[in-house]
Structures are given as structure tokens and as C-alpha cells.
Amino acid sequence: MTSLANLKAFREALAGADDVSASQFKFLNLDELAERYGERWPKVKARIFETCETFIKKRIGPRDLMLRAGNGFLVLPSPDRGESAPALAERIERELKVFFLGTDYLKELALETGTMPMSISGLIDAADSTALDTAAKEYEKAGPQTVASRPGVPAFDLFYQPVWASASGHIALRCAMPLLDLRRQPDRVFHRVLPGTHRPEDLLKFDIAVLARVSAHAADCLDRGRSCLLAVPVSFETLTVARLRVIYAARLAELPDRLKQVLALRILNAPADAPSTRYAEVTRLASLFFRRVFFDIDFRQARCDRFFEGRLDGFVISAPRDCEALQRDMNALIRFQSGAAHLRAAIAMDDCTSLPVVEESIKLGVNLFQGSIFPKPARFPQPPEKYDPFASRPHAAEQH
Known part of the structure; x- marks a missing residue:
């Protein structure tokens, strides 16, 4: 469960370090949702994690590491990322919460983020696992995300x-x-x-x-x-x-x-x-x-x-x-x-x-x-601005 495109390069980059900071995403309402959905919960939970995993993948780089946990996700910024782990966590949390507003089964899913230190030895052991390596190869097959070109904004x-x-x-x-x-x-x-x-x-x-x-x-x-x-x-x-x-x-x-x-x-x-x-x-x-x-x-x-x-x-x-x-x-x-x-x-x-x-x-x-019957707008208004549109009655001749 990773979006790391090159495990070997990542391991080599971390070889001389003792620990790193990772972003942790916890979903706090999973138990409440399990009670609400009952027998349907396994399918709903799988859909929740698949949706969030896809969303997070699109917002991290090819050399960032993402691990899927029982109650959320762990995201580790690559050594060459300019963004710190706390900054990355804050950005993805904000974007996830905005995304949740438009998805019915995610609206009440509580989310909490934080940063935590990880030992390099434990991380490398996890990165050497067969499951992680297989997931990385599948990610590499998908290729890099293409960014659509944006047209210019017309003058206004x-x-x-x-x-x-x-x-x-x-x-x-x-x-x-x-x-x-x-x-x-x-x-x-x-x-x-x-x-x-x-x-x-x-x-x-x-x-x-x-x-x-x-x-x-x-x-x-x-x-x-x-x-x-x-x-x-x-x-x-x-x-x-x-x-x-x-x-x-x-x-x-x-x-x-x-x-x-x-x-x-x-x-x-x-x-x-x-x-x-x-x-x-x-x-x-x-x-x-x-x-x-x-x-x-x-x-x-x-x-x-x-x-x-x-x-x-x-x-x-x-x-x-x-x-x-x-x-x-x-x-x-x-x-x-x-x-x-x-x-x-x-x-x-x-x-x-x-x-x-x-x-x-x-x-x-x-x-x-x-x-149009109101005064021309002032570029820098001085509130409070008193105004009476009926004082001069410029349209008094208009027929009812």
C-alpha cells in the first residue's frame, strides 16, 4: 500500500539518518460508522479507504511513501521534498475535509492529523517487505500523473x-x-x-x-x-x-x-x-x-x-x-x-x-x-455611507 515509485533510491537516501517525521491521518468515527451501517460496513469501509487512498495518492509525489493503516494512513515525505511533514499533513487534511463535504458517506467521518517520528531501521524493514515492493511496482506501471494545461484568464x-x-x-x-x-x-x-x-x-x-x-x-x-x-x-x-x-x-x-x-x-x-x-x-x-x-x-x-x-x-x-x-x-x-x-x-x-x-x-x-439607479461606486468607500434613493426621485415620471 504505497505510492513510492522507487524504493531503492528512497532507502539509499535514508541510509545515514536515524529517524524521520511522518504525517499520520486518523479516522476517528470508524466505530460509529460500523454501528450505523451494520452488515454493510465491510463494503462501506473498503470504499472509504479506497476513495481516500486515491485522493491522497494524487496529492503526494512519486518519491513520497504512503502506508495504509487500520484507522487511516501514514504519509512520509521524501527527503527531497521542500514541504515538511507537518505542512504536508495540514495541506492534505484541509483538502480531504473539503472533499468530504461532497461525498455523502464521508461527511461525518472525523479526521485528525499529526506528525510522528519513525525509526529508519523500522521503515527500511517495512520497505523491504514483499507486499510493499509489489505495490510499488504496480504504482510504477501507472506512470506519472499528467497535468492538463490551463488556458489564460481573459482580461477583465x-x-x-x-x-x-x-x-x-x-x-x-x-x-x-x-x-x-x-x-x-x-x-x-x-x-x-x-x-x-x-x-x-x-x-x-x-x-x-x-x-x-x-x-x-x-x-x-x-x-x-x-x-x-x-x-x-x-x-x-x-x-x-x-x-x-x-x-x-x-x-x-x-x-x-x-x-x-x-x-x-x-x-x-x-x-x-x-x-x-x-x-x-x-x-x-x-x-x-x-x-x-x-x-x-x-x-x-x-x-x-x-x-x-x-x-x-x-x-x-x-x-x-x-x-x-x-x-x-x-x-x-x-x-x-x-x-x-x-x-x-x-x-x-x-x-x-x-x-x-x-x-x-x-x-x-x-x-x-x-x-443602475444607485450611485456610482466609490473605489475607496468611507463607511457608514448614508443614502436615500427616493430623495431626488429621478424616476418619478415612470408609470406604475
Whole structure:
């Protein structure tokens, strides 16, 4: 049970050492899971270990050693690895926990990591075993992992759309909006045109680029003494596809704590009919790193009861074009607002172009608003920012 590609070279490299540090991964809930699954447990346990072993193999090098134990795994970094055993353990533990969120039978599997010294003599004895040597040869047959090439991120501009809170009369936060100058579609939000024409890996790379830009801007705001809450947009797909989620979560874990205090996450492109478990895993992951979590959704089709297991602060919905459209969607909006109230989730209305629609929506319980009728965003806002969209009534002539 090893991912060591060259046992001989590994043994020779360790010949002059006394001991080394290894990363130990323990699964603490195996006994509880055995009771829950009963007669099915042997098959489930085998699947757990096979899944985790495959996952860990992809994250260690060809000269690292991995041994499978009764309650977890032991990973020994090769002598030429720049990463220490504790650092390796911390990274793989974080990535495993993120991966568990998307796998039903792993969700409640407790994991604990640590480092431990190993004697070289005992390790070499184990490495000389027939079973270990056979496993190493099987690993060598598989060959090295190929890394797919990543396309470049298209150039984009970033501005911060203010979100007005009707209850307080202040700008509550600012949503980062990445814009592209696309042929035939100038100044469109990238997340709305990318899916369907690009690969998921493209979207991940763009989401990471947006995160980096917004994080840098948040740091700049803090340095100027202007700590306004900023919402980072990310695609639903980036947080649900395991191979993408792990990479994105690793970037989130690298953010300084001071930035996490002023950043929120806005999840885009979510289907209205996704399973409740999918919504739960996405919002729980987001809440690990962000102060607030918002979810873009189509209120006409969404079912709020599917979010009861999740952890979110609010929904973002698209504003009806005018009061006539609002009347057509009135029943759906009332039903959606009732569901959001049970979740104690705010409702933010995006793309607002009509003040009468804003007025009517406030009566229906919508809390937050953003769109072209609100002031142009300041690059470095000075909170708290008081604002009254009805003071000048620029759209007073609009017909109800």
C-alpha cells in the first residue's frame, strides 16, 4: 500500500539518518460508522479507504511513501521534498475535509492529523517487505500523473456595485462585478456568459483571479482605514465539482484573517432545483472562510426548504423590469419571501432600474437593493455611507 515509485533510491537516501517525521491521518468515527451501517460496513469501509487512498495518492509525489493503516494512513515525505511533514499533513487534511463535504458517506467521518517520528531501521524493514515492493511496482506501471494545461484568464475590469439596505438607509456592502469586453456582448458579467462555452477549469481559473483582485482591493481599503464589506463572486460549479472545490478552498485558506473579516461570498449560476445536500455542502464550505454568504437564485422556481441544512445569510434575486412584471411575479415573490424569512435570510434585489419596483419590493420584505439607479461606486468607500434613493426621485415620471 504505497505510492513510492522507487524504493531503492528512497532507502539509499535514508541510509545515514536515524529517524524521520511522518504525517499520520486518523479516522476517528470508524466505530460509529460500523454501528450505523451494520452488515454493510465491510463494503462501506473498503470504499472509504479506497476513495481516500486515491485522493491522497494524487496529492503526494512519486518519491513520497504512503502506508495504509487500520484507522487511516501514514504519509512520509521524501527527503527531497521542500514541504515538511507537518505542512504536508495540514495541506492534505484541509483538502480531504473539503472533499468530504461532497461525498455523502464521508461527511461525518472525523479526521485528525499529526506528525510522528519513525525509526529508519523500522521503515527500511517495512520497505523491504514483499507486499510493499509489489505495490510499488504496480504504482510504477501507472506512470506519472499528467497535468492538463490551463488556458489564460481573459482580461477583465472590476468595479464594486453598492448594495443599499432599506432598513438602515446605508450602503450595507459592495458586490465585486467583473466585466469583460466581449465581441457582440460588451460589458457583460463574465459569470453569466462563461458557462456553456468554456470548460469548468476555465471558470475556476477566472474565479481564482477574481478572488485575488478583490482580496488585494480589500487589503488596500483596510490600509486606508476604510473597511467596507466586499462580496466576492464565485460560480456554483467551482464549489460543487470536487477537483475544483479543493483548489479554490486552498486559496481561501491562504487569506489573512483580517481579510476574511471584510469579505463575503456571492455564489452565482446555481440551479433552482439542485438537491438540498448540494446547497448545504456549498454554503457550509463558504461559511468556513467568509463572514457572509449570499446565494443567487431564481425566486420564481427556487424552493427555500432545500436550504434548511445550509448556512447562508441571504439570497440575491433579479429585479422585475417594471411594476407590471412585478405584479405578474407577485405571488412567487411573496412565497419566496416567506421561505427566506423561515431561514432568517435576507433578500437582495439585483439589476434594479425602477424606483417604483424598489418601493413595492420593500413592502414585500426585500431588504437589500443594487442596480443602475444607485450611485456610482466609490473605489475607496468611507463607511457608514448614508443614502436615500427616493430623495431626488429621478424616476418619478415612470408609470406604475
